[in-house]
Amino acid sequence: MIQNDWLPPPLYPHGLTAASGKLAALPADDTLCAEFVDWDLDTWTRDVIGLKQEKQLSAPQRRRFNLCRRKSFSAFVASKRDECQDQGSPSWRCCGETFRHHSAFHKHAARTHKAEIGRLTQTTYERLLSCLQEEAEAQQLDEREAEPADVSTWIPETAHISEEQLRKGPGKVLLYYRYCQVEDTHVICAWQKALCEKLHLTGKVRLATEGINGTVGGTNTATRLYMDAMRAHPLFKMEEEDFKTSEGGAECFKDMTVGVYKEIVPMGMDPDVLSYQLAGVHLEPEEFHEEVQALLAEGDVGNDTVLLDCRNFYESRIGQFTQCLAPSIRKFSYFPDYVDQNLDLFRDKKVLMYCTGGIRCERGSAYLRSKDVCKEVYQLKGGIHKYLERFPEGFYRGKLFVFDERYAISSNDDVISDCRYCGCPWDRYQLCSTEFCCQLVLSCPACRRDGRTACCPTCRTKGGASHRREECECTDGRPRIPQDA
Known part of the structure; x- marks a missing residue:
């Protein structure tokens, strides 16, 4: 339940090693086609990570990103290899077609699956940077621990x-x-x-x-x-x-x-620049309950209050406060960008923020206040946990997502989400059935008996396991039902 955007620990994309945070060399049989290699890296990088982030990349970072791009393309090609073929020349199955020539499939992948390879590249790059940062932090810690402390x-x-x-x-x-x-x-x-x-x-x-x-x-x-x-x-x-x-x-x-670590909750903001001391006003559960009650009583008439869920989309999907604004973000580190892109939602408004235990609101409210657009910023003291202790049948409906093997706990019987395949009410997460995928799936017992256990169409395809990704088609917060479901 620690507030660190945890999902079951991801394994690393093809070629990225957990021990070193480095990318292995490209396999000899995965030579990249000229069409892919000749992509305009500047334009493509900007498309994947955005103009703002692209401008901030240093030359070494751009070299790492380019290598991640190549490794991700290689992983995509490997995932489409048709292992059912008899011994002989290799072939690849994709988009209902069989490709028997290496170069032909590479061109198809470069032209048709650029966006998917881009998502995998971004994941690989983020994981690489995370590994390098953790290595540096561990090294600093090891140096400081040279002399054991008496505890x-x-x-x-x-x-x-x-x-x-x-x-x-x-x-x-x-x-x-x-x-x-x-x-x-x-x-x-x-x-x-x-x-x-x-x-x-x-x-x-x-x-x-x-x-x-x-x-x-x-x-x-x-x-x-x-x-x-x-x-x-x-x-x-x-x-x-x-x-x-x-x-x-x-x-x-x-x-x-x-x-x-650098931060006790990973927001991606230097604590020396954005301090928790700039947080909003803390409201006790009783005070927060009264504010939400007043908000619901007003309805849409003259409403100048925003009830903001600071959690990630897989958390708010199975439980949330009535009439809240729930951002479609996968990690809390995306929250600052969400605020930057939606300042008009908060302009001249009173904002009531909440999260699981309160810690994300400390930094999140500080960031929102730093934009100087809100009239007032408040946060639920103790988070949903403390609210449910006082109001188990209050305005929070559904389950509370927790960051451990339980995935969720409940205080009421409401089910506010549904099975991603058949649409029936369902709110119990299980891991995607694709090996190495770390996404969570809402799949009811009937659909699971029918083999509908993957998080998205990409993971349902043969060979999806080799992607070993932290992100895939379902991570935009709006998972799509496979056409063959």
């Missing part, structure tokens, strides 16, 4: 508690964050690793000089000890109400990860 002072005594109590029994998932100045991030990182290991917790904790953001799961005993330890640490000054809890446990996460 025993802040580790609770558990001699009176059995391993059985820490490992087995009913459990919880905790979600929390705290913005504060953290000078020695490597010391806090070492403490968190030792603390979570001792309590047998799983989940993820993000640390930065601007604070801490975590979601952990474990037994009731373990999570209680964790909260006590967090509250006892003088740096964070946390209270019990700062933790959002839900039923779960260590089984809700695959493992425990603690790391140091």
Whole structure:
């Protein structure tokens, strides 16, 4: 449930290695056709990533992007290879045609599938940059951790508690964050690793000089000890109400990860430039409820209030506040661009913002306020989690998406989304059935029995597994039903 735009961890596109963040050489049998190689890189790059971003690319970045383009083309070609053919000359199946000559299929791909290859290139490029950044951050952390820190002072005594109590029994998932100045991030990182290991917790904790953001799961005993330890640490000054809890446990996460990052929620904005201290006014759940009630009572007549969902489209699709504005963004790092492109929606308006636990609103409201177009900017304190504790049958309808193996939790019986194939009411996510695809699919039991388990037409095609992509046709927030469904 940590607010970091998590979907099940993506594997890397063809040729990109997780260990090094580097792109492997092109396979010998994937020589690129002249038509693809001769594309106007400047024009094509601008089409894919936009004029604003293209101007910001340095020469090394452009070289990396060009290599990603070539690797993505190679991956697309490999995905269309017809493996059912008898031994002999290779062939490729695409768009209902069979291509028996390498160059002929490359020309077809370059002319017809430019947009799809562009999306894969963008994904590969973003993943490469992310790997390089994580490597740099890890290296800095390793350098600072050369001298181990003594964190025993802040580790609770558990001699009176059995391993059985820490490992087995009913459990919880905790979600929390705290913005504060953290000078020695490597010391806090070492403490968190030792603390979570001792309590047998799983989940993820993000640390930065601007604070801490975590979601952990474990037994009731373990999570209680964790909260006590967090509250006892003088740096964070946390209270019990700062933790959002839900039923779960260590089984809700695959493992425990603690790391140091630039931001505790990945917005893509330097915390030194856009500080959480510029955030909007915090409203308690009762106050937020009254504001939403007044908004709904007004209807469309003289309405000067915008109820803004700061989450991603796969979250708002299965649950949201009545009459909200839900941006079609896949990651929170796209939120600034959404605001920039839609300033008129917020001009001279009062904005009520909300997210899962409150952390995205801290930075999101700060960014919106920096544009100086709104009359007022408010945010739901504690997020949807705290609102549902107070108003389980309130104005938030449907399920609450969470960033762990559960995918969603609920407080009411409303189903506001539907199966992407047949359109019947359905709101339970499952992973796309295509190997290596990390998208989530709303596919009802009947459609799943019929084999309709892929997230989009591209993933349904033979060989789609080799794309290993983080983005595909369904990630624009408006998934399309395959024609053969």
